[in-house]
Amino acid sequence: MNKHVQGAVVRSHDQVPAITLDEHLLSADDADWLRADPWRVLRIQAEFVEGFSALAELGPAIGVFGSARAPLGGPVYDAALQIGRGLAEAGFVTITGGGPGVMEAANRGALEAGGVSVGLGIELPFEQSMNPYVSLGVNFRYFFARKVMFLKYSQGFVVMPGGFGTLDEIFEALTLVQTHKVRSFPIVLFGSTFWGPLQDWLHDRVLAGGYLGEADLALLRVTDDPAEAVSLVTAAGPEPTGADTATIS
Known part of the structure; x- marks a missing residue:
């Protein structure tokens, strides 16, 4: 059965919306924005308020990105x-997207070791609930609010193999660091x-092209050793989180 989750609302059968809220927000096909977008801004504001409220006292954290399709x-x-x-x-707290695969594994490792395991979920057209190893979860309607x-709240990132979503997240982080926005x-x-092939392309094509x-x-x-990945990403040690860390300007 197709199921669609919108915050606290669960829709199925003929109640599943045809398009997502992100598509509504980014669409300019008609004048609906004159009536709907001001209210949409309040919904976006609410997502930020809920996220900031839930994560404000989180403590030092590391984000782990990777594919939802990595098999158990x-x-x-x-x-x-x-x-x-x-x-x-x-x-350190472990923060993932809260889904299956890599996200589930990182959350599971953190929880079983007695750490805080955070999941930042996203509303998708297909069902994807929080994995059972999330001890603190926040669901978002909009990708940009989640990012x-x-x-x-992350002091660094470990990026596991993944697809478009993982690539989007890594290049977003790289762009913000490169441009000194964080x-x-x-x-x-x-x-x-x-x-390795991505690194080679960046070096041989992008860097070589100026x-x-x-x-x-x-x-x-880059590393192939989980212990080294942890060492590299935590080398600076814990720092205060929230407004004193990766403030986006």
């Missing part, structure tokens, strides 16, 4: 499990076989 018991899942555990043992929470934080890519500088490529670190 696979090497990527197991590595994310170890990373979540290592982050908890190092005194702000990741960037505001303070510099560690970004660690896990899996040299997976990320579109990046050497310092830009140095923002990325």
Whole structure:
């Protein structure tokens, strides 16, 4: 059965909306924005208020990105499990997108090690509930509001193999650091076989073409060792979170 979750509202059967709220927001096909967009702004504001309220006292945290399709018991899942555990043992909160795959594994590792396990969920046209290892979960309707929470409350990121969503998140973080819109934080890519071709392309095409500088490529670190990933991303040590960390200007 097709099921659609909108905050506290669950829709199924003929009540599933034809398009998402993001599509509504970004559409300019008619004059509906004259009536609907002011109210939509209040809904967006409410998402930020709820997110800030829930995460304000979170403590030092690391974001873990990666595919929802990583299978249980696979090497990527197991590595994310170890990373979540290592982050908890190092005194850091683990923040993921709250879904299955890599997200579930990192949340599970953190929770089983006695750490705080956060999930920042997103409303999607298809059903995707929070994984059972999330101890603090916040659901969002809009991707951009969710991204702000990741960037505001994370002191670094570990990026596991993933698809479009993972690539979107990593390049968003890189762009903000490169342009000094946020303070510099560690970004660690896990899996040299997976990320190696991207690194080669960035070096041989983008850097060689003059579109990046050497310092830009140095923002990325790569490892195949879960313990090293934790060490690299937590090397600076815990810092205060919230307004004193990755404030977006």
